[in-house]
Amino acid sequence: MTRPSTDSYADSATRFPVYFVSHGGGPWPWVDGMREQFARTEQAFRQMPQRFPAKPKAVLVITGHWEAEAFTVSTAEHPSMEYDYYGFPEHTYRIQYRAPGAPALAARVRELLGAAGMESAEDPRRGFDHGTFVPMALMYPEADIPVVMLSMKSSYDPAEHIRLGQALVPLRDEGVLIIGSGLTYHNMRGFGRPTSTPVASAFEAYLNDAITAPTAAVRNERLVHWEAAPGARLAHPQEDHLIPLMVVAGAAGDDVGRRLFVDQAMNVAMASYEFGTVAEPSE
Template sequence: MKLQTLPGLFISHGSPMLAINPEQIGPALERLSLNLPKPKAIIVMSAHWESKDIEVSTASRPETWHDFRGFPSELYEIRYPAPGQPELAEHILELLAQAGFEAHANNTRPRDHGVWMPLLHMYPEADIPLISISLPMNLSAERIYKIGRALAVLREQQILLIGSGSITHNLREIEWQNPKPTTPEWCSVFRNYVVAKLQHHDFDAVLDWQEIPYVMRNHPTLEHFAPLFFAMGTGNRFNIVHHSYSMGALGRDIYRFD
């Protein structure tokens, strides 16, 4: 039976509270999973695994890592015990080497919340093999995009590729306690610019991130934006799956690339 081609995704995973307070994005993630063929495996590049060179998790049973502090105790009890798949991890390393990337196996890395938190809502049974790959922050946006291009062939094997970050991510500017926050103009202008460029397939304008209006206001550091570059590389056709804001300035967008 011919395997179905899955899309690449960019998921704004937001605050760790998403795990217990799904707001609008939790149901959107659930609907998305129901509308896709069940993946044979999932590969996630998370904002929370920064590295020099690319690293690929080769462990068969990685631990669930609660890489945050000061949140309710029930968050620290959550586990996402999806198996790894060392054979697929080795194949990923081969694909990256063929594309000219220096990549290394890592069999000790636990799964950070950028990996497991969105999948709690998409695939709560945790029965799909899951591999994490790191975000090499020493590489340019174009090179991170090309990592997605190198792995895009895996979509044809019913493997789901995900870049997990956030379309906006300035934690100093969000309104933690305001029950009715408003989204500031600098936040919406940035997000709308990115979406407009993607809709017109002007990927180069997004990869030229220094020129995006208000980029540093929305991303004082780039690690939550850079997984979008990876997701862009996985497919050419862009669609918005979900759009919302949390706490005013925290974008919760989900994008699909086919």
């Protein structure tokens, strides 16, 4: 198979918006009972492609389920599956999402990071984790859009991840959809507890104030200091599911963000955000 050159991701006619999505719990679309809890999320994910200016050439997912010592891109032409969850029905360990990879896009990402003075690596074995295949399977069930994953850096430095996003801005003009996949609340001991409801809501309100700030400088400053938010460490004892938002904020450039939707599941608010010009979906 002949690999396309990195130039195949140039010359797009329009700029794509960027997204942070709260991807929900485990393989919920394939689990009776859980799927009903995330009905609002399912509806929104299925409608998201209507908001894009065109069908993307590829999707780059920064997933809260992958971290490495250096920013790392997946390079498999046919990615495998990563069943990175526990205690779910047996059939959820046989889910397949057969979207192709995009080695040319992976190379382009590394090129952009190198130009920004950022070290990177590649992983030819990395498969689709549920932070990737859950939203993608709902958005593009035909699995006909190439998908590349990009890891977080294990330091979780928010400013560094914002800089990462800033290096990726050119992709928005090259037909690539950038998605950060995590959760606005991720405390495994707090899910399902009524006492977590006000914590999740207060923390999400801080995030929403940050992403809707009138300038990128104000937005990014608030996100860098996210630990000052009400209930920050109760909402995120570890920030792996929050850091993808930092990357998206960097990739947003000067675009002001907005809530895409908020779902209420497992007693907590789970919000998703978008940045950039979008087409309103038809009813």
